[in-house]
Amino acid sequence: MTLYRMSNYLIPTLKEEPKEAEVISHKLMLRAGFIRKLASGIYNFLPLGFRVLNKVEKVVREEMDRIGDQEIKMPIIQPKEFWDETGRWDLYGEEMMKIKDRHNREFGLAPTAEEVVTHIIRNEIKSYRQLPITLYQINWKYRDEIRPRFGIMRCREFLMKDAYSFDKDEESAMKSYSLHYEAYCRVIERCGLRYRACEAATGAIGGKSSHEFIVLADTGESQIALCEKCNFASNVELAPAISNYIEDNEPMNQVQEILTPDRKTVEEVSEFLKVKPEKLLKTLIVETEKGFFALLISGDSELNEEKIKKVLETGSIKMASFKDVERITNAPVGFAGPCGLKDIKIIADNSIRGKRNWVTGAQKADTHIINVNLDRDFKVDLFADIRNAKKGDICPECNNNIKIQRGIEVGHVFLLGTKYSRAMNAIYQNENGEDKLIIMGCYGIGVSRIVAASIEQNNDERGIIWPLPIAPFDVIVLPLEKEGLVFDKSIEISKKLTSAGFEVILDDRDYRPGYKFADAELIGIPFQIALGKKFKETGKYELKIRRPKESILLKEEELLNFLKEKYEGIK
């Protein structure tokens, strides 16, 4: 193995914080010289960044190979015709980057590869004897995000491992699904991340069953509902929303109109009337292909489109236009309420049953009503679960409390069924010579996103703290004098560690000690070996551990043994 020298290795660290970065992982990756931006949402990976990417890739590859997946490489440039077969050329829409060749033929830059991989399989697989099989690749993916953000966390070009399983029946497909689920847990654990596997919606990829792997981080863009006691975890949008209401014994008070000039939003009204948002009853008018509906939820809840679609058995739903709202409620937008609403069905969230004395809009400009009560003042046509889960709800599995946490989605597994095999005619012959559709699953892990997520979870005021398996180097050797015994011995120990199988970088630059320590900590190398005064006095090496912060003096042999022990099972 090579011994790397910092004097001629490209690690352009920055003392000052780059202005463009918002979240900690993005700031640190720029400051530590891991990445540089080339265009919005498009990044260069410099040597350190590339090394980390390769480390994560290696972990992913090992776990995929372990469960018998076969690695391939598919083109990034995919012809339009395959996407037309499944209808996704139009469905994916603006999010797919599109290009034309000199003959004006259209191509998309791969945002994913179900079409291409299914094409491979339909050509090559003919018999049940060839199933099951799973193919995967680790390759660049392109999604033209509306707004790229947070460095490589949400960018337009990113490295993803995508795997596709092909099985002869549901039972076998479920097995493939479970294998990948477990492999994903191992990958994320090996990368040293705290995470939860969550039930998830299937979205544009489609299919039957789905789990997301969410790395817990406050800056994450996903929200998940977690049980405080049991293992239940789910995307907030999918989790059953079960209110923890205690039957309200408040007496029903007299209805009263109150002037609320210009107070339209929940926030404005609750502040003006000095009542909590959960006392407000939001009345939302939606338009579907079956007409208009009024939906009631409490002021501190959010509507859930998917749940409503299911309840109303409709394919599309959108908020009604301002015009329609005014026509239906007889009032400007912001003052809708359930009382006296006519010619429209009222669907209420389950949670509104238990409470009394609501505050609602009055169907009249600049007016709200207080002390509105179910049955006495308004009727509901149907109660259902139509909102996102929220803090304080009840766990559907063990009746304890739900909490909401943010996180970063680093992996997603789908049981697809026959969605793509049907569209693309991927069939095999079974034992009886009958043609059958192949059952598919697909599984993605964001390799570059794991890098960002890891920093998001592992950092301190000095910089990044890499988990051992994905650190760009294992050890950094810091000679604190630029010549003589200290320097010679630094080279010597670096070479010894390198030939013992460790990845070592030697800071042979002509800088003062403080500068070297600061850089070493910023780029987050797990172990520093500093040679200076103490070495000359004792002949021992000073080993500094990035986390927990501690330093120990060791003889050469002790040092080697110490590191070997730490890397047991990793190397």
Add this chain to the structure above:
RNA sequence: CGGGGUGUAGCGCAGUUCGGGAGCGCGUCUGGUUCGGGACCAGAAAGUCGGAGGUUCAAAUCCUCUCACCCCGACCA
């Protein structure tokens, strides 16, 4: 896509209101002193002021167009 903002040396920024010398800090290079927590002194190099066009004797600065990037929003009643 809607709203807001920014483009001046590798990085961070001042200068633009009120037109006339292109500057500051960090970094880089040279020399010297320093050397266990981002040293100090002296000197130096480095910028089509995002781009195009216009006004003017004169434009980083004023006008028009354009490009890039950043932030907020896009379930709001």
